[in-house]
Amino acid sequence: MNIMMLLEMTSATFPDRPAFTDGSTGVSLTYAELFAAAKTRAATLRASDAARMVKLDVSNLGTPMSLFASAWAGVPYVPINYRLTNDEIEKLLERVTPAYLVTHEERAEHLGTLPEVLAVQTRHFVDDNHHSEHADAEHESWSMDPDEVAVLLFTSGTTGAPKAAVLRHKHLVSYILSSVEFASAGDDEAALVSVPPYHIAGIAAILSSVYSGRHVVQLPNFSADAWIALAREHRVTTAFVVPTMLARIVEALEGEADAGMPHLQSLSYGGGKMPLSVIEKAMTLFPETDFSNAYGLTETSSTITVLGPDEHRSAAASEDDGVRRRLVSVGRPLPGVELEIRDDEGRVVGTGERGEIYVRGEQVSGEYEGRGAVTDNDGWFPTRDAGSVDAEGYLFLEGRADDVIVRGGENLSPGEIEDVLLTHPTVADAAVVGVPSEQWGEAVAAVVVARRDAEIDSAALQEHVKTHMRSSRVPERIEVWDELPYNETGKLLRRVVKAELEKP
Numbered sequence: 001m002n003i004m005m006l007l008e009m010t011s012a013t014f015p016d017r018p019a020f021t022d023g024s025t026g027v028s029l030t031y032a033e034l035f036a037a038a039k040t041r042a043a044t045l046r047a048s049d050a051a052r053m054v055k056l057d058v059s060n061l062g063t064p065m066s067l068f069a070s071a072w073a074g075v076p077y078v079p080i081n082y083r084l085t086n087d088e089i090e091k092l093l094e095r096v097t098p099a100y101l102v103t104h105e106e107r108a109e110h111l112g113t114l115p116e117v118l119a120v121q122t123r124h125f126v127d128d129n130h131h132s133e134h135a136d137a138e139h140e141s142w143s144m145d146p147d148e149v150a151v152l153l154f155t156s157g158t159t160g161a162p163k164a165a166v167l168r169h170k171h172l173v174s175y176i177l178s179s180v181e182f183a184s185a186g187d188d189e190a191a192l193v194s195v196p197p198y199h200i201a202g203i204a205a206i207l208s209s210v211y212s213g214r215h216v217v218q219l220p221n222f223s224a225d226a227w228i229a230l231a232r233e234h235r236v237t238t239a240f241v242v243p244t245m246l247a248r249i250v251e252a253l254e255g256e257a258d259a260g261m262p263h264l265q266s267l268s269y270g271g272g273k274m275p276l277s278v279i280e281k282a283m284t285l286f287p288e289t290d291f292s293n294a295y296g297l298t299e300t301s302s303t304i305t306v307l308g309p310d311e312h313r314s315a316a317a318s319e320d321d322g323v324r325r326r327l328v329s330v331g332r333p334l335p336g337v338e339l340e341i342r343d344d345e346g347r348v349v350g351t352g353e354r355g356e357i358y359v360r361g362e363q364v365s366g367e368y369e370g371r372g373a374v375t376d377n378d379g380w381f382p383t384r385d386a387g388s389v390d391a392e393g394y395l396f397l398e399g400r401a402d403d404v405i406v407r408g409g410e411n412l413s414p415g416e417i418e419d420v421l422l423t424h425p426t427v428a429d430a431a432v433v434g435v436p437s438e439q440w441g442e443a444v445a446a447v448v449v450a451r452r453d454a455e456i457d458s459a460a461l462q463e464h465v466k467t468h469m470r471s472s473r474v475p476e477r478i479e480v481w482d483e484l485p486y487n488e489t490g491k492l493l494r495r496v497v498k499a500e501l502e503k504p
Contacts, residue, residue: 001146001173004038004071006211011035013183018215022060023230029061031213037065040131042072043140048118050100052152055079055197056089056111057104058220062122063197064206066102067151071169072142075100076149078164079198083488086110092154093117095164146170152369153200153298164369165298167200175204175301175363176211178336185214189265192231192239194219196488201271204302205240214238222488224252228259235263240294242271242490247278247429250285254452259285270294270303272490273397273415275422275429276328283316295330295397297383301363305339305395307331322390328419329394337361340380341389351391354413356401357383386413403494405434405442410472412444414494417475420468421446424461426454431484432475433498445501446475449483456480477501 010019015032022028029037045053053070055063055077063079070077078096080089082103089111093099097116101108102125112119124130150169154162191209193216195201209216217234219227222245231239241249246269253259267282267289274293283291290309296302307329315326333339340348341355349355358380366381367373375381386398398415405412414432421430429449437443450456458478465474479501485493 001169002071002142002144002148003150003169003172003176003207004068004142005144006173006176006207007031007035007038007068009182010210010213014187014213017187017213019210020061020064020216020218021234023217023219023226024060027061029064031210034064034068037128038068038072040128041065041069041125042142044131045069045073045075045100046140048100050075050098050118052076052078052096052099054093054096054099054101055103056082056101056107057122057197058082059193059197059202059218060122060126060220061218062102062126063202063218064210064216065126067203067206071150074143074148076152078152078154079203080154081196081198090114092162096152146173151203153198153203155298163371165365166367166369167298167301167365171301171363171365172203172207174336174361175303176207178363179303179334180208180211182211183213185209185212188235189237190215190217190234192217192219192227192234192236194222194227194245195240195242195271199271199488200296200298200302201240201242204296224248228252231261231264236261237263238266238268239264240268240270242488243269243274243278244272244486244490245269246282247275250278250281253285256285258287261286262288264289266290266292266309268292268294270296270330270490272486272492273399273418274328276419277422277428279312279327280316283312293330295395297385299364299366299381299383300337300359300361301365303334304337304359304361304363305331305333307394325396326390326394329390329396331395332393333359333395334361337363339389339395341387349388352388354386354388354398354416357385357387357395359383386415399492399494403433405432405444407434407437407442407444407472408440412473417444417446417465417469417473420465420473421448421461423468424464426451426456427461428452428454429484431492431494431497433494433501435477435498435501437476443476444473445477445479447479447481447484447497447501449481 011031019031019034055066101119108119151167193205291312293307294303295305340358360379366375386401417432418430428451434442435445485496
């Protein structure tokens with residue numbers, strides 16, 4: 001098993017079909033051209049004697065070239081967050097040398113002076129002339145050892161140095177084979193990819209699109225207007241966004257009867273919690289589009305649960321509050337994935353009870369470089385995400401397992417309180433955290449964002465929570481902000497909210 005076999009199969013089946021288009025330049029590669037590019041760049045990589053293939057740049061044609069060239073050469077692919085500071089990037093590079101680094105012009109000269117770092121500008125890496133000496137290289141086959149490392153992804157930890165999650169070829173290929181049908185895309189289908197290339201969703205988008213034979217349009221830097229323009233220009237048929245992206249797209253289409261994209265067949269989202277109001281508006285703006293909510297982690301090779309299109313429609317049309325609530329769930333596990341909710345003692349909890357999410361399956365790695373696997377003896381991986389499962393097996397996310405607020409000895413879920421706040425007609429977004437309290441140990445505090453043309457009445461919000469939950473859940477403090485802090489993949493930066501509220 002090697003992810004290169006996914007590209008090999010598609011390039012043999014659809015050699016002349018467009019594979020990737022750089023949305024900023026309009027330049028495209030066919031599947032045959034991508035396969036040939038991977039071959040020559042793999043030869044370049046082997047000749048460099050680098051131990052890692054590092055990509056430090058926005059999404060462009062160099063991204064799929066790097067991913068598949070590294071797989072062909074048998075060298076782990078390491079995409080790094082280009083939004084990090086130079087100091088942070090240098091510290092990560094020290095951990096993956098000797099490295100062949102592909103980056104943009106502004107950083108190549110400086111980073112190339114670091115020990116055991118061979119830095120190449122992206123434009124040179126993409127240019128075939130830069131690899132001319134390897135154009136006639138012998139067709140060396142790639143390794144089919146499933147246990148070889150395909151990708152190292154640095155996780156965005158909240159404390160300490162980022163961990164390098166290890167994804168082996170068997171994990172990634174297992175995920176693709178279990179979730180994507182080979183050559184299933186028509187020649188008129190196009191996927192719009194706007195998630196960062198250093199995120200597991202970006203890698204999964206490349207692999208799943210390649211295996212299905214779909215044309216990929218790359219959006220290097222997301223903005224709602226640019227996303228809408230590219231989707232219309234290329235008559236995009238499928239896309240993946242994070243919740244904050246979808247919220248901005250919905251806002252940009254404010255006042256429109258619909259999105260004007262009858263060609264958009266499917267829209268998947270994930271990476272963070274989706275507010276009910278946003279998905280309801282989106283389904284109205286895209287009435288013919290199939291929506292799917294995907295939940296996954298870096299350590300699980302992307303998606304492990306899905307709320308599919310039919311489930312979206314049935315939940316939206318239901319008058320049963322329990323069924324309608326599933327619109328904010330992340331669905332049920334994929335075939336081959338098992339899931340449990342456990343308490344602090346490691347015991348499986350009952351229906352509707354909050355606990356930590358554990359998963360296992362062939363696509364689950366749960367391994368970090370230098371630290372080994374953190375799965376237990378039975379293969380279960382502790383996600384550190386908190387959640388609950390309803391009677392039909394639908395999973396509801398409730399933040400991180402360590403986000404729990406302990407007020408007077410009672411454990412409170414911030415996600416549950418946020419859900420109630422979001423049902424108030426004046427609230428567009430909400431974050432709930434625990435802040436120090438002399439009386440209770442921790443007190444409940446909330447930050448909310450007002451809907452357009454709405455005013456927040458803190459007392460009314462407190463009464464709203466009290467009506468729907470016990471009084472211990474009522475925020476003692478409510479602040480109104482213009483926006484909440486999210487990372488680029490749509491995860492609420494709760495620690496930032498907490499730190500701001502704890503300032504003297």
